[in-house]
Amino acid sequence: MKFLYFFVFALFFSCTKSLEEKCFTKGEEKSSYVEGKNYTVKQILEEKPDYLEIINLKKFIDFKKDSLYSHELKWKNYDERMKDYNVFKEKFSDQFMCFGKQTVDEVEYSLGRNNLGYWLLKIEKNKPSAYFLGLSFSHYYLNEIQDKPIIKDGFLQVEGSLVKIIKVAGLPGYDDYSAMEEGKLFKIHLKDLIKDSDSDGYNDIFEKSFGLNPSNKDSDGDGLNDFDDTNPMFRSEKNKFSELYQRLLPEYAGAPDFKKLHYYFEVFETDCDYFHQVNPDYRILFASDEKNKQTSYIKVTDVFHHGISRIEKNEKDAERFYIHTWGSSSSTSFVAKYKNGKWELKMTGQIVS
Ligand SMILES: [Ca+2]
Ligand SMILES: [Ca+2]
């Protein structure tokens, strides 16, 4: 019995990293992108969300035609592309690329896409709501051309394909798709889609996809509801190292009113408690840097567009540290010195790929 107790304890201990291990590193870490193995159609179907029904269509707009159309749209300027979607652009403060709009009994619907994935957008009596579909763009391609109504008989039904991502060689951050099976109708009961168990403004599918608590308005218990909390997963706390992480968060020049952008999030992959404690101006979410602890949505979707490394200590100078940040096409190294209660950051190198 004693032996068993020891064994369980040892196992528990080995799975739990200390704060020191989660936030600090002995040597510089590499942050190169490791591409996951592509899923087969069979695997996608095995792991598809329970609420999603997939129907094979006999007549459909093929993947090639739709993606050519979509490429053409990309070259148009944003305003031209969005000209039929002004009401969505305005009501959602420009947070989505929109397509497939439809009006049903004076309620306006559109599909939307942002850095996190696909959404159903709804404007009812001037009030905007967005519902996350939970369909990863690594596996699901929704056609830009939706000839049939997307809302019908209490369902969202969207034409598209099952796809895999092809990395475009030499162009980091530029992906293309290849259809594995086309002519699909993705069908989700509106009741399942709009379900918001804790009425905090984010549907259950969104909260589950990113690791928020769908049955608690205030996931981190800091008194701010998830919908209004810029860091809804963890309580913010002011301390030496949370200040360092806060200083290194990506900045946005000419920033819009981020308080209004309820659906725009930057997602960071880290288990460092100090990083979790930042108090950002815009919305951020965190995922574990251990793959097996991530939600199934995050595991298969490339939602990390920025990152900040662990902190490297200087063995001779206790107030001197090294840290680096990365974005979609560059990586920057800093020396950080803590002096009189403040951080002095000096850029020491930048690699642009
Ligand atoms: Ca909710
Ligand atoms: Ca919640």
Ligand SMILES: [Ca+2]
């Ligand atoms: Ca909160």
